Amino acid sequence: MTDDKSFDPGAEELSGAYALDAVTGEEAADFEKARRASADVDREADEFTETASLLGLAVTPVVPSARMKADVMAQIALTPQRPAESSRTAEPAGEPGSARATPAGTPPRAERATEPATAEREGSAEATPASAASPRGQLVRFPRPLRYLAAAAAAVALFVGGGIVGNALTSGTATSTNQAASALADIMAQADAQKLSQPMGDGTATLIWSGSLARSAVLVEGLPALSDGKVYEAWYIDATGARAAGTFRPATDAATWHVLDGTMTAGAAVGVTVEPEGGSAQPTTDPVLVMKPA
């Protein structure tokens, strides 16, 4: 084992070892410094990284267990995404070289104490105004394939805490929110869970339902806020008319969702109107949303 620095002709000589992940955290940091200082070194590092990944492509694939996918999908359903690194246009004039220095296209190395890129990443996150809110904002995006969230159904509390604001008929208490979240997770966990999306205002409205449970929930991104004394009210609508299915308020910073009260009969459509506080027995305004399962 030789730690003698004099052995190293220079950090840029580490380009091969670096691309092959054959360096220590300290050596990686040294090399990253060298690469920031020289466009040639940086280009070589990119090329070697690409070359190394071709070595990876030559490896015989191994089919993962089904469980692995379920675990991954459940995890990502509950994991906020990081914002993009400082965008080039928004980059303050300060250090034009720095955006390049932390290669945006390169996956970050493991968090190591000696890793300067970590500090840079945090710095750039702070510099982005939207970033404080965005971890929550990202999480609220509703997954398209419903079944994956079934695996996460057990983690209902996280679900609620993560920024999807649920509204039960008696919204407000943690218990009712949890119950609504459970109901939502239940619907999604059904093998016959289905989903329908359509544009609504600036966002998207999604209806999810399970025929076997005879329940449904409506989820809306970007549901407009209402003036005081107004609520949204959901309805089941079929040939016999409209049945009230609970009121809810728009979430302020997240997707609004509402598990409908009552039973969803076969062929029923779901509508939403704006009603006075407390709700109405029958709709009194034009619907802002109507969705009909196929």
Next chain:
Amino acid sequence: MHGQTAVMLERVAAYSTPEPVPTGTETTLEGLMEQIARGDQGAFSELYDRTAPRVLGLVERVLVDHAQSEEVAQEVFLEVWKDAARFDTAKGKALSWILTFAHRRAVDRVRSSQSGRDRDERIGKRDTETGYDNVSETAEIRIEHERVARAMAGISELQREAISLAYYGGYSQREIAEILSVPVGTVKTRLRDGMARLRDELGVTS
């Protein structure tokens, strides 16, 4: 007051289910990454299906132990999800990005001492068992395999040995120096010169 219900019923009658997205047009992995960056879990699911065997294959190649490899591969995909917005198409292919990630995580795991020791025992065992995995290879993989094999044949034996120990073995340059009983500087040079020739053989340009 039933007027509003009538409006709704009208709308229900007029309502037609939106056209499903036409199938058959396969989104590129880069396209999927863009969707994932916007929080699309369906796109993530597809990306997973298309890349997980590669990721797991690479991680397991380095780590040997299957259960640990699945753990690490899971971490890799979680990172891909979290950092999707940082993927830059201009910098390369999504698969390269993911595999670079996967390799790094696998090596990080190897370096954690106990994993490394366990692995060294297993490597000894694996090498006496089968030379190569017996999973059937698709034509695509076989072509890539041959391409890399040919490129590897174009570099010196010493370079090939050092690169293989580093990439497929997950050994650090210092460990390689110990294994081969040569100075670290020598290993470093072999890795760099070898990678430069491999890059040229494989036609990688930036």
